[in-house]
Amino acid sequence: xxxxxxxxxxxxxxxxxxxxxxxxxxxxxxxxxxxxxxxxxxxxxxxxxxxxxxxxxxxxxxxxxxxxxxxxxxxxxxxxxxxxxxxxxxxxxxxxxxxxxxxxxxxxxxxxxxxxxxxxxxxxxxxxxxxxxxxxxxxxxxxxxxxxxxxxxxxxxxxxxxxxxxxxxxxxxxxxxxxxxx
Amino acid sequence: xxxxxxxxxxxxxxxxxxxxxxxxxxxxxxxxxxxxxxxxxxxxxxxxxxxxxxxxxxxxxxxxxxxxxxxxxxxxxxxxxxxxxxxxxxxxxxxxxxxxxxxxxxxxxxxxxxxxxxxxxxxxxxxxxxxxxxxxxxxxxxxxxxxxxxxxxxxxxxxxxxxxxxxxxxxxxxxxxxxxxxxxxxxxxxxxxxxxxxxxxxxxxxxxxxxxxxxxxxxxxxxxxxxxxxxxxxxxxxxxxxxxxxxxxxxxxxxxxxxxxxxxxxxxxxxxxxxxxxxxxxxxxxxxxxxxxxxxxxxxxxxxxxxxxxxxxxxxxxxxxxxxxxxxxxxxxxxxxxxxxxxxxxxxxxxxxxxxxxxxxxxxxxxxxxxxxxxxxxxxxxxxxxxxxxxxxxxxxxxxxxxxxxxxxxxxxxxxxxxxxxxxxxxxxxxxxxxxxxxxxxxxx
Numbered sequence: 207x208x209x210x211x212x213x214x215x216x217x218x219x220x221x222x223x224x225x226x227x228x229x230x231x232x233x234x235x236x237x238x239x240x241x242x243x244x245x246x247x248x249x250x251x252x253x254x255x256x257x258x259x260x261x262x263x264x265x266x267x268x269x270x271x272x273x274x275x276x277x278x279x280x281x282x283x284x285x286x287x288x289x290x291x292x293x294x295x296x297x298x299x300x301x302x303x304x305x306x307x308x309x310x311x312x313x314x315x316x317x318x319x320x321x322x323x324x325x326x327x328x329x330x331x332x333x334x335x336x337x338x339x340x341x342x343x344x345x346x347x348x349x350x351x352x353x354x355x356x357x358x359x360x361x362x363x364x365x366x367x368x369x370x371x372x373x374x375x376x377x378x379x380x381x382x383x384x385x386x387x388x
Numbered sequence: 389x390x391x392x393x394x395x396x397x398x399x400x401x402x403x404x405x406x407x408x409x410x411x412x413x414x415x416x417x418x419x420x421x422x423x424x425x426x427x428x429x430x431x432x433x434x435x436x437x438x439x440x441x442x443x444x445x446x447x448x449x450x451x452x453x454x455x456x457x458x459x460x461x462x463x464x465x466x467x468x469x470x471x472x473x474x475x476x477x478x479x480x481x482x483x484x485x486x487x488x489x490x491x492x493x494x495x496x497x498x499x500x501x502x503x504x505x506x507x508x509x510x511x512x513x514x515x516x517x518x519x520x521x522x523x524x525x526x527x528x529x530x531x532x533x534x535x536x537x538x539x540x541x542x543x544x545x546x547x548x549x550x551x552x553x554x555x556x557x558x559x560x561x562x563x564x565x566x567x568x569x570x571x572x573x574x575x576x577x578x579x580x581x582x583x584x585x586x587x588x589x590x591x592x593x594x595x596x597x598x599x600x601x602x603x604x605x606x607x608x609x610x611x612x613x614x615x616x617x618x619x620x621x622x623x624x625x626x627x628x629x630x631x632x633x634x635x636x637x638x639x640x641x642x643x644x645x646x647x648x649x650x651x652x653x654x655x656x657x658x659x660x661x662x663x664x665x666x667x668x669x670x671x672x673x674x675x676x677x678x679x680x681x682x683x684x685x686x687x688x689x690x691x692x693x694x695x696x697x698x699x700x701x702x703x704x705x706x707x708x709x710x711x712x713x714x715x716x717x718x719x720x721x722x723x724x725x726x727x728x729x730x731x732x733x734x735x736x737x738x739x740x741x742x743x744x745x746x747x748x749x750x751x752x753x754x755x756x757x758x759x760x761x762x763x764x765x766x767x768x769x770x771x772x773x774x775x776x777x778x779x780x781x782x783x784x785x786x787x788x789x790x791x792x793x794x795x796x797x798x799x800x801x802x803x804x805x806x807x808x809x810x811x812x813x814x815x816x817x818x819x820x821x822x823x824x825x826x827x828x829x830x831x832x833x
Contacts (some may be wrong), residue, residue, distance in 0.1 A: 237727045253610040263403065290407040294496045319617040320605060350529065352572060352585040358415060360498040361797055363618050367587060374531065377724050 211241045212340065213277045215269065217249055218285045220311075224329055225283070231333035231370055235355070238278055238338060245272065249286065258349055260289040262299045262308055264278045279343050287312040297359065300339040302347070307339035314362060315343045331365045339374065343384045349376050392417040393508050398428040398442040399470065404493075408441065411500070425449035429457055437465045438511045439504070444471045444478060444490075455485055468508045503684075505582040505626065513579065527551075528578035532569050534717040535710030539702040543570070550697050551577035556649075558634070558694050559672040561701030564751030564775065567672035568632060570701060574670060575628040583627030586620050586667075591633035598641055602648075606655035621654055624667035634694070635675035635686065646690045669694065704746040704753065712740050714750060718757035719769070731761065733769040740771055793828040796821070805832045 214229055229240040252264045265282065273280035281300075288296050288310045297314070300307030314331040316324045332356055341356050349356035352375035359365045372380060395417050397408045412419045420437075422428035424446055432440070440458065444451035455467050469482040469490040482490050488510070489503055527548055533540070550557055551574045559567045568587065575585040593601055604619030620629060637645065649669060650655050653662050656682040671694050680686035704711070715733060723730050733741070737760070746752050760769035796814065803809040811821040824830075 263407070289494070291401070291403045292407040293411070293500070294492050294494050296497065299410075301410065306641070313615070318614045320614075321617075342414060348414050350576065350581070352575075352587070358501065360496075360501050361618060361622070361623075363623055367584070367623075370723070374721055374724065381724060381727065 210238060211277055212238050213241050213243055213274065213280045214283055214336065215243045215245050215273075215280060216227075216283045217247060217265075217269075218283075219244050220283060220285070224325070224332070227329045228283075228333045228336060231329075232336055232340065234263050235337050235371060245282075249284070251287075252262070257289055258307070259287045259289040259295065262290055262296055262310075266299050266301075266306060266308045269308060273306050279340055281339060282306070282308045283311065283332075283336070284308065285288045294381075296363070297331065298339040300342040302342050303345045304343050307336075307343055309335045309339055316363070319362065327366070330370065332363065333370050334359075334365050334368065337372075338342060338371060341376065341380070344380055346372075346376055346379060349373060351375070391828060392418075393439065394420070394437045395439045395441060395504075396428060396431060396437040396465070398423075398440065398446070398451070402441065402650075404443070404470075411497075412504070415504075417504075425451070425454035425457075428454060432458060432465070433459055436463055436531060439466045439468065439507050441468045441470060442467050444482070452482065452485065454530065455482070455487060459486060466510060468503060468507065476811045501820035502583075502626065508582045509626075512582070514758055527573060527577050530569075530573045533573060534714050535707060537709040538714065539707045540710060542606050543699065544573075544698075547573050548577065550574060550699070552579065554668055555696040556694050557671070557697045557699060558677065559699045559701065560677075561672075561674065562703045562749055563674050564746075565701040565703060566750050567674075567701060568630065570699060571628075571630040571670045571672060575630075575668075578668070579736060580627050580668060583625070584623060585625040585628045585630060587630045587632060588620050590634045591636040595638045595641055598637065599644065600657055600683070602644075603656055606659040608658065616656070619654070619656060621648060621665045621667060622656075622663060623791070624666075625665040628668045628670055631669065631671045633673060634671040635673040635680060637679055639685075639687070642687045642690050644780050646693060647727060648686065649690075649693050658740045669689065679769045704749045708742065711753070712738065712770040714753055715741055715757060718754050719761070722758050722761045726761065728761070728766065731764070731767055731769065733760070734771070737769050737771045737774055740774060789828075792824070793830070795826065796824055797830055800825075801829065 212232060214225065214232065216225060225242050229242055233240040247268065249260060249265060252261045252268070254261060265284065265288070269280060269282040288299065288308070291294055291301070295313060296310070298307060298309040304349055309332065311328070311332055314335070316322060316327060337355050338359070346356050348358040351357060351373040353368060353369045354376055355368055355370055356372060356376050357368045359368065395412050397405050397419065400423055400620045402423070405423065409419050409421055420431060422431055425442075426449060428440070428442065442451040442454055442824055448774045455469070467486070469487045470493055471478055471490060472493045488507055491499065491503055525542060530544065531818060533544065547570060556610065557574060559570050561567050572585060575581060588600060588601060600619070600621050602621055604617045604622055607616045609615065652666060652823060653664050655662055677686055677691055677695070681691050715738065719731060719733065739754070741756070756774055757769070759775065760773040764773040766823050799813050800810050803813065807818055808820060811818045814821065
């Protein structure tokens with residue numbers, strides 16, 4: 207029944223305790239089994255030395271090409287800093303109603319902002335980014351509810367303001383979309 | 389969501405068009421793209437757009453020339469110019485020509501969001517003015533505030549009245565009455581709705597942490613601070629800041645807060661530049677701030693600065709008519725979030741819910757329903773699925789004394805006020821038990 211699984215693919219070294227907790231959060235919120243996989247693809251081709259960042263569009267394209275066709279959704283997890291040609295950075299990327307998404311841990315670490323490490327907060331933030339991107343792949347757009355996981359977040363403090371959960375309206379919309387597909 | 393608002397992206401680079409298209413589609417805007425000015429003008433003749441985001445340098449007709457032609461259209465959209473260089477001259481020229489704003493590529497995602505929200509507010513204000521006569525005021529984003537009782541209707545009327553203003557608001561009410569929901573309702577129905585509502589739970593933070601949370605810090609302020617960290621005041625620019633449990637902040641922070649509220653300016657930790665932020669303040673507390681002012685634990689000047697409008701949320705026991713609606717609402721909410729079939733509540737359980745006093749208010753009722761769904765049989769919530777009467781762990785218990793009093797009363801009831809058996813069960817001597825009964829003024833019902 208792999209087509210009912212959400213696959214989280216780690217590109218780079220991730221602590222098992224972190225990915226395990228994130229997988230649990232995603233499974234709890236999306237109500238699908240989550241499978242963790244690792245990939246050893248060389249992502250250095252997507253590095254832009256001028257910006258010292260990685261091109262999210264190209265990385266997402268690669269994940270889409272490599273994704274198993276029988277999974278429900280596939281999210282690539284990276285530790286590197288992502289950009290879009292037009293934007294200075296992004297936390298994650300997914301196409302609306304698409305099949306794959308991408309989430310970066312890079313800018314979620316407290317240490318980057320001069321604060322002490324906080325593994326629990328980091329896990330929460332990463333879960334939120336992944337659930338948010340998955341929401342887009344299921345057809346959800348940004349939500350105006352300040353605590354809904356589909357609220358747009360442009361910096362980490364923004365992420366901390368929202369919950370890991372969908373609000374009532376987004377949850378109902380997600381159920382409606384899923385019932386159309388089942 | 390701003391789904392009515394339409395954006396036309398004009399840029400010769402495909403990757404720019406695609407990135408912006410995806411960004412705005414995710415935000416719920418209606419978006420179209422054009423690869424050159426000619427195509428954009430043709431689209432603008434065919435249909436109406438609210439915002440045009442145009443690159444300044446394009447082959448053929450450039451962004452400035454296109455802007456001049458746009459101004460001749462019967463309905464002129466808001467034009468934002470994108471430029472690859474931070475050229476002040478070009479930017480000034482664009483603004484002189486009437487462009488709404490300009491932005492330098494690549495954009496900071498936050499700057500882009502801010503810019504578009506500003507433009508969206510402008511569009512919304514224009515539309516509201518145009519439709520003022522036909523406009524029927526109705527609150528949005530209040531689906532979590534459930535009820536039809538008179539006290540609740542009065543509360544929503546107050547929200548409706550205060551929302552469009554810029555006045556500071558203090559929301560008071562017992563724990564669990566939904567103060568944050570009311571703050572959200574005020575923000576969502578205000579002209580600031582396109583900008584964020586930023587919450588700060590003052591009670592959960594120490595004085596130094598609160599300072600850093602509110603003001604943020606500069607890149608390099610500490611070892612390892614590779615990026616600037618925005619404070620909550622800065623995050624709330626254009627929007628609303630919600631300060632929960634305002635009664636818990638220290639005297640030092642009260643001074644700082646008053647200063648920022650008066651000037652709307654502050655300096656990040658480790659910074660030298662003064663930062664301005666345009667925010668509205670909504671506070672909440674379950675304490676009596678006036679009483680705190682009279683005993684000198686809360687500054688009077690801060691109190692009057694914050695207390696322009698005071699909204700008091702009634703406790704649930706004052707609106708018992710809303711209990712069945714709330715029960716129904718939370719059953720729907722939890723069944724939906726747990727992806728379960730909708731279940732019902734049996735009459736005995738409902739009777740219990742209706743007669744309960746809810747010292748923890750709506751939050752307590754919500755917890756009871758969630759528990760009932762989780763431990764129940766999946767079809768109906770029965771009386772045995774609910775925590776009973778005094779056994780309900782109330783959110784209103786704040787002190788050890790409260791907890792002790794409730795526990796002693798419970799055990800006394802259990803042993804029908806037999807002092808010896810109660811003392812034995814509590815593992816205290818009879819004299820201690822008598823003293824406690826006297827202390828808490830407990831009486832047999």
